[in-house]
Amino acid sequence: MQNADIARTLNRLANLLDIEGANAFRVRAYRSAAQTIEFHPHALQDMVAREEPLTELPGIGRDLAEKITELINTGHLPVLEEAEKRLPPGLSQLMRVGQLGPARVRQLFEALGIDSLDALKKAARNGRIRTLEGFGEKTEAGVLKEAERLDDTPPRVRLDEAHQAAADLIAWLERAGGAQRLSAAGSLRRGRDTVGDLDILVSSEDAAAVMTHLASYPEIAETVSHGTTKSTLLLHSGVQVDVRVVDDESFGAALYYFTGSQAHNIATRKMATERGLKINEYGVYRGEKRLAGRTEEEVLAQIDLPWITPELRENRGEIEAAREGTLPALVTLDDIRGDLHMHTTASDGRASLEEMAHAARQRGYRYIAITDHSKRLAMANGLDAKRLREQMSEIDALNERLKNFTVLKGNEVDILEDGALDLPDDVLKELDVCVFSVHSKFNLSREQQTTRILRAMDNPHVNILAHPTGRIINGRQGYDVDIEAVLHGARERGVFLEINAQPARLDLSDHWVHMARDIGVALAINTDAHATDQLGHMTLGVTQARRGWLEKSDVLNTRTVTQLKKMMRR
DNA sequence: GCCGTTTTCGGCCCGACTGTTTTCAGTCG
Numbered sequence: 001m002q003n004a005d006i007a008r009t010l011n012r013l014a015n016l017l018d019i020e021g022a023n024a025f026r027v028r029a030y031r032s033a034a035q036t037i038e039f040h041p042h043a044l045q046d047m048v049a050r051e052e053p054l055t056e057l058p059g060i061g062r063d064l065a066e067k068i069t070e071l072i073n074t075g076h077l078p079v080l081e082e083a084e085k086r087l088p089p090g091l092s093q094l095m096r097v098g099q100l101g102p103a104r105v106r107q108l109f110e111a112l113g114i115d116s117l118d119a120l121k122k123a124a125r126n127g128r129i130r131t132l133e134g135f136g137e138k139t140e141a142g143v144l145k146e147a148e149r150l151d152d153t154p155p156r157v158r159l160d161e162a163h164q165a166a167a168d169l170i171a172w173l174e175r176a177g178g179a180q181r182l183s184a185a186g187s188l189r190r191g192r193d194t195v196g197d198l199d200i201l202v203s204s205e206d207a208a209a210v211m212t213h214l215a216s217y218p219e220i221a222e223t224v225s226h227g228t229t230k231s232t233l234l235l236h237s238g239v240q241v242d243v244r245v246v247d248d249e250s251f252g253a254a255l256y257y258f259t260g261s262q263a264h265n266i267a268t269r270k271m272a273t274e275r276g277l278k279i280n281e282y283g284v285y286r287g288e289k290r291l292a293g294r295t296e297e298e299v300l301a302q303i304d305l306p307w308i309t310p311e312l313r314e315n316r317g318e319i320e321a322a323r324e325g326t327l328p329a330l331v332t333l334d335d336i337r338g339d340l341h342m343h344t345t346a347s348d349g350r351a352s353l354e355e356m357a358h359a360a361r362q363r364g365y366r367y368i369a370i371t372d373h374s375k376r377l378a379m380a381n382g383l384d385a386k387r388l389r390e391q392m393s394e395i396d397a398l399n400e401r402l403k404n405f406t407v408l409k410g411n412e413v414d415i416l417e418d419g420a421l422d423l424p425d426d427v428l429k430e431l432d433v434c435v436f437s438v439h440s441k442f443n444l445s446r447e448q449q450t451t452r453i454l455r456a457m458d459n460p461h462v463n464i465l466a467h468p469t470g471r472i473i474n475g476r477q478g479y480d481v482d483i484e485a486v487l488h489g490a491r492e493r494g495v496f497l498e499i500n501a502q503p504a505r506l507d508l509s510d511h512w513v514h515m516a517r518d519i520g521v522a523l524a525i526n527t528d529a530h531a532t533d534q535l536g537h538m539t540l541g542v543t544q545a546r547r548g549w550l551e552k553s554d555v556l557n558t559r560t561v562t563q564l565k566k567m568m569r570r
Numbered sequence: 571g572c573c574g575t576t577t578t579c580g581g582c583c584c585g586a587c588t589g590t591t592t593t594c595a596g597t598c599g
Binding site: 225 | 571572573575576581582583584585586587588589590591595596597598599
């Protein structure tokens with residue numbers, strides 16, 4: 001049983017209890033536990049097997065620890081099964097429909113017997129929902145639309161797409177008369193690998209003018225709501241956007257509030273309450289008196305905390321670290337000296353060796369590694385030993401011509417099914433950097449996949465395990481692999497892992513990055529660029545590294561080329 | 571159901587917008 005399964009079960013229970021009208025705080029406790037578990041890096045199943053106390057996790061007390069242990073051991077959660085005797089299980093699904101919360105789901109069930117998405121759509125089309133008290137034609141139409149949208153919209157957009165959509169809209173809003181400060185907030189600002197909806201914040205003395213200008217944005221497909229200071233829009237790209245306008249003196253408080261995360265906000269608001277203060281999106285207040293709000297620093301200073309970078313605001317220890325003055329000095333883009341994973345026209349890249357080198361140099365790098373595919377990836381025109389040696393000679397010749405810049409000889413060698421490598425040792429040992437990765441046999445069991453990768457690491461010539469889970473965001477799940485075991489294996493063998501900065505990969509993801517830091521495995525942040533402009537994905541990779549609390553010294557490619565070469569010799 | 575440098579009991583973040591209402595409940599983030 002995976003953490004995601006446990007989280008899903010608890011959420012289902014929370015939904016049913018919510019619909020029944022159970023104590024709202026009890027419901028919240030289940031939801032918050034589900035969230036903690038979903039993002040917890042260690043499998044709770046293993047923790048239970050090792051008899052580690054689950055009550056160590058925030059929001060999990062004695063009762064929940066017992067229930068979760070029973071769920072893991074028996075596959076049953078009696079309190080859920082009892083709830084499913086009282087209410088149809090399908091009601092939990094209805095909670096996913098926009099505009100429907102517990103009260104309306106209960107009403108729909110009690111009055112019309114609606115207990116599934118299909119029943120809901122049918123009732124809406126027949127005009128039966130509008131007959132209920134508190135419902136009308138608009139609600140009926142809105143609910144139908146939301147129910148239909150559930151079927152085909154991907155739930156979250158990629159970080160790079162969200163960045164682009166936000167930049168476009170901010171550029172549009174800057175042209176509104178009177179917009180003072182503008183910023184993206186929400187999970188985009190926190191740098192999560194996917195974004196649910198965009199939050200855009202504007203400060204202005206003339207909210208009406210900004211809102212009017214916003215309404216004429218050509219990318220709007222649908223206006224979900226539109227008030228005097230807040231609007232929710234659906235763009236043609238399928239992205240949902242919340243735009244909020246506040247006075248400039250509240251911009252910092254609003255930015256802080258809308259950046260979240262919700263868990264982070266709840267924690268700091270609670271600290272405020274303990275000090276007799278109240279934090280909302282307009283400022284920090286003692287009674288009616290406003291104490292701060294212009295900047296985030298001002299707001300946090302009121303609860304005796306230093307500014308916390310948005311990437312850390314997940315209530316995963318950053319508040320305690322801030323209080324104790326032990327926040328990490330996170331790695332920045334400026335710290336990056338090179339890029340250790342990229343392709344050229346020799347395999348499936350679109351730019352030549354020389355073009356990639358020049359583009360990297362223009363970004364201020366001191367080195368790159370050229371890592372084309374190996375021969376197994378025939379589809380990508382992978383290199384055999386002979387072609388790889390020819391490329392090495394080309395690199396030697398290029399290095400002769402370049403000053404203050406080094407092209408490292410590399411390859412992205414395929415890990416075969418049994419853990420052997422796709423190129424012979426005598427050529428691998430001539431490489432400066434050997435990146436190795438899985439491109440086939442994704443459906444091996446967890447044990448087989450883990451053994452396969454560990455065996456590949458046993459080869460003394462490999463250095464950096466690329467895109468370690470193989471996931472494609474909104475595309476496919478990664479292969480099943482015990483990353484914790486891989487990290488320990490890497491540490492024992494002097495091997496490193498990669499944060500692949502391709503926006504569709506961002507692999508490792510943040511919680512694995514954090515675990516790598518805890519275990520003490522340095523990571524390389526690589527773009528896996530297949531064209532010169534893709535070298536720019538480095539920013540996304542650095543963001544993931546920051547979300548995993550990495551400092552400069554935790555990142556391989558902040559080293560000088562001399563240091564790096566030494567670390568690549570095992 | 572969780573939690574505790576005010577509390578082991580009594581709190582639990584806070585406000586905008588909508589639709590359907592005559593003053594507000596429900597939803598959302």
